[in-house]
Amino acid sequence: xxxxxxxxxxxxxxxxxxxxxxxxxxxxxxxxxxxxxxxxxxxxxxxxxxxxxxxxxxxxxxxxxxxxxxxxxxxxxxxxxxxxxxxxxxxxxxxxxxxxxxxxxxxxxxxxxxxxxxxxxxxxxxxxxxxxxxxxxxxxxxxxxxxxxxxxxxxxxxxxxxxxxxxxxxxxxxxxxxxxx
Numbered sequence: 001x002x003x004x005x006x007x008x009x010x011x012x013x014x015x016x017x018x019x020x021x022x023x024x025x026x027x028x029x030x031x032x033x034x035x036x037x038x039x040x041x042x043x044x045x046x047x048x049x050x051x052x053x054x055x056x057x058x059x060x061x062x063x064x065x066x067x068x069x070x071x072x073x074x075x076x077x078x079x080x081x082x083x084x085x086x087x088x089x090x091x092x093x094x095x096x097x098x099x100x101x102x103x104x105x106x107x108x109x110x111x112x113x114x115x116x117x118x119x120x121x122x123x124x125x126x127x128x129x130x131x132x133x134x135x136x137x138x139x140x141x142x143x144x145x146x147x148x149x150x151x152x153x154x155x156x157x158x159x160x161x162x163x164x165x166x167x168x169x170x171x172x173x174x175x176x177x178x179x180x181x
Contacts, residue, residue, distance in 0.1 A: 006059060013048045014063035018097070020044060025096040038103045061126050065133040068097050101126050 021041055024030045030037035045051050050060045075090045105126070109118035 007056070010056070010059055011063050013050065014060050015067055017041075017045060017048060017050065017060075018064050018067050018093075021100050022093055022096040025099055026092060034099075034103070038107070041100075042107075058125065058129065061129045062133060064097065064100075065130050068093055069133060 024037045071093050072090050105119050105123045108122045
């Protein structure tokens, strides 16, 4: 998953930030006020330089997706022994990652009334990264699971749109998902 031209330490920063986000997402404060938790997390991403350029954001998502896949691979053997707790552990990370994607897409652009194309372009980019990582690993079950989670939280992306923009937003969102399948 790493390239020779990846900035030094970026993988470790991504690993740290992903762990932080999963913790924040499942914390009582994160559950109570997810927007505040997200704002604090975006500040952490800025402090680590992740949001400086599109290239760094792309690499962050590539590394984060690979880490989520790796976590899931580690838990799969336990599915036969204790399916419910293992599935719960696996979905803790998947749900948190899907929520992070949804929030980043929702808040991308300039404010609540940002151009929906900005949001859809980011969603397309992230879904393309997820598909690319998972196709490389030949693990389509995880692709479908992650897409299912993203679709589940996708309504939060479309929520701020007025009724007029909702149809266009819903179409663009579903089109972005379909293009990755």
